[in-house]
Amino acid sequence: MQSQTSNISIAFFFAFMALTLAITYWAAKRTKTTETFFAAGGEITAWQNGWALAGDFLSAAALLGIAGIVTSNGFDGMVYSIGWLVGWPIILFLIVEPLRNVGKFTFADVVAYRLSQKPVRSAAAIGTLAVISFYLIAQMVATGALIKLLFGIPYSWSVIIVGTAMLIYVLFGGMLATTWVQVVKAALLMAGGAFLCILVLVQFQMNPVRLFAAAAERYGANVLQPGSRVVSGQWDAISLGLGLMFGTAAMPHILMRVYTVKDVKAARLSILYATGLIGAFHLMVFVIGFGAMVIVGPQAVLKAGGGGNMAAPLLAQAVGGNAFFGFICAVAFATMLAVVAGLTLSGVATLCHDLWTNVIRAGKATESEQLKVARVATIIIAVVAVVLGILFEGQNVAFMAGLAFSVACAANFPSLVLAISWKRFTTQGAVASILVGTIGSIVLICLSPTIQVDVLGKSLADIAEAWWFVPLKNPAIVAMPLSFAVAIAVSVATPVMDADRTFREMQRRILMGPSDPARAGAGSREEG
Amino acid sequence: MTVSSKALERGMIALARSRLTVAASLSFAMIAIYFGFMGLFAFAKPVLGTMLAPGLSLCIVLGPLVIISSFLLCLIYVYWANTIFDRNVKSTMEQA
DSSP, X not given: OHHHHHHHHHHHHHHHHHHHHHHHHHHHHHOOSHHHHHHGGGOBOHHHHHHHHHHHHOOHIIIIIHHHHHHHHGGGHHHHHHHTTTHHHHIIIIIHHHHHHHOSSSTHHHHHTTSOHHHHHHHHHHHHHHHHHHHHHHHHXXXXXXXXXXXXXXXXXXXXXXXXXXXXXXXXXXXXXXXXHHHHHHHHHHHXXXXXXXXXXXXXXXXXXXXXXXXXXXHOGGGGSOOSSSSOSHHHHHHHHHHHHHHHTTOHHHHGGGGGBSSHHHHHHHHHHHHHHHHHHHHHHHHHHHHIIIIIOHHHXXXXXXXXXXXXXXXXXXXXHHHHHHHHHHHHHHHHHHHHHHHHHHHHHIIIIIIIIIIISTTOOOHHHHHHHHHHHHHHHHHHHHHHHHHTXXXXXXXXXXXXXXXXXXXXXXXXXXHHHOTTOOHHHHHHHHHHHHHHHHHHHHTSHIIIIIITOOOHXXXXXXXXXXXXXXXXXXXXXXXXXXXXHHHHHSOOTTHHXXXXXXXXXXXXXXXXXXXXXXXXXXXX | OOHHHHHHHHXXXXXXXXXXXHHHHHHHHHHHHHHHHHHHHHHOHHXXXXXXXXXXXXXXXXXXXXXXXXXXXXXXXXXXXXXXXXHHHHHHHHHO
C-alpha cells in the first residue's frame, strides 16, 4: 500500500516544505529584535492568529488519534475532543486580558509582575519546561512512529527530519515563520478534514445520523453510547476533564500567542476564532472516525498498525483514492511540524526571556545578546528533542501528553489565576504552588497504573495493595487542589506589606493595559 | 488626591467589578456545562446512552452541544468585551 502511494505523499510533503522554507526565508529577513522573534512584532491579525492558534494546538492526535479511538470505540473518542476545546473559553474569560495587558512574552511575566522576579520566574520556568519537555517528547516519539508508518522513512530519520525542520523555522524565522507554518498547516488540516468529511457524508445523503445508524447496525448500538474502555474509572474521568480543561488554559505555547496581535481586542477575537475552528474540526473528526468504522472497518484499521492511527488515512484512500491518501499523510506531517515548532518557541522564550534575561541578567541584557541567547536556546531544545525522541523509540510515551496537561493544570494554572485575582498571593506562595503542582503531578503519575502497569508492565493486582499505590491514571483532581491549597497556605503564612498598592496597580494595568494615560511614557511594555 | 483621580479610581473599581461579574458568570457556565456532561459520562453512563432515534443517542446530541455552547459563550464574551466594556474603559480613561 505504501509503495504505490508514497510518491504522491512525498510530492505533497516537498511542496509543503518548499512553501514553509520560503516563508521562513521571508520571515528571517524581518526577525531582527526580540519583539519580532518572540511575538512577531505584534503584527499578526486576529484572524491569522486564530488560525495559528488552531495550528499550534491541533496535534496529530486530534486528527489521527481521535479518529482512531472513535473507529475502534465509537463515542468515547469525543470525550477527548470536548476536553481539548473547553479550556479555550476559560483562557478567554479569565486569562487573556491580564496576560496581554501585563505580560510581554511569557505567562511568567504575569505571575512575577508584583512578586519577586528571580524566584518566581525560576519556578515558573521549571513548570513551563516540564510541560514543554513532556509534550515535546510525546510529540517527537509519535511523529517518528507515524512518519515511519505513513512514508516508510526509518524512525530515527523521521525524528531528525522533524527536528531539523522545526529548528530552521524557529532559529531563522522566530514567531513570524512559526505563525505562518501554523496558519498553512491549519488551513490544510481544515480543508483535508472537511473534504474527507464531505466524501463520507455523500454516501449517507449528507446526514450524519444515517452514518451513525449504519455504524450501530453493523457494530451494535453501544458504539453510540459511552463506554469505559477509553476512560476507566468514574473519578478518573472527572480528573481527566479537569486536566484537559485547565491544562489547556495554561499551556505555555498557546498563551504565548496572545502577544502576537496588536491589542487585547484582537487577542480576544483570535481566541474566539480558534475556538470556532477547533470545535468545527473536532466535529468533523467525529464523522471521520465513524466513517472509517463503517467504510474501512475497525479490523482493517488495526491491521494497518500504529494503534488505530491509520483510520483517517485509510478512510481517505477508500473514499478519495491514492492521491487523497497522500494528501492526508502530508497534512498529518505538516500538523506535527507546526506543533513542535510552537512548543520549541515557547521553550526558547522561557529559557531566554525568563531565565537568562530576567533571572541571570536581572533584566539588563541587550537586544542582540537576548537574540543570541534565544538562538542558542533554540539549538539546545531542538537537539535535546531529537536525542530524546530517538532514545524513547518504541517506548510507551502516550502518558507524557496527559502528564503535560496535568502539570500545566496543577503548576501553571493556579499560580496564574492567583497572581491575577488574589491580593495576598506572595512570592513564597507562588514558588511553593508551582513546585508542588509540578512534582505532585509527576509523583502521582509515577505511582499510578499509567506508569506501573502500562509502562513498567506490573500487574494491577500486585500493586493495588501497596501503600503508595495511586488508583487515578490522571493526577489533576488531586494535584490541582493541592497546588491551590499550598499557594493559599504559604501566602497567608508569608504576608507582605505593600500588597494593597501593588495589587491595585496590577488591576489597573489589567484594565488599561500599557496604554494607560497615567503611565504614558513609563515605557511600561519594556519592564515586563 | 485630586477630584479627577478619585473619579478615575471609582471608575476603575466599577470596571473591574463589571469584568469580574461577566467573566466569572461565563466561566461558571462553561464549567457547569462541561462538568455536567463529564459527570453524566462518569456516573450516569446509561442516561447518556439513551437512544433517541436510530443512529442518535443522547450523548451524540449533548457532546456536540457542549462544543457549540463553548463557542457561543466565547461569542457572548467577545461581543461584550469588544464593544461595551472597551467603550467604558475608554470613557473612564478620557474622564481622567
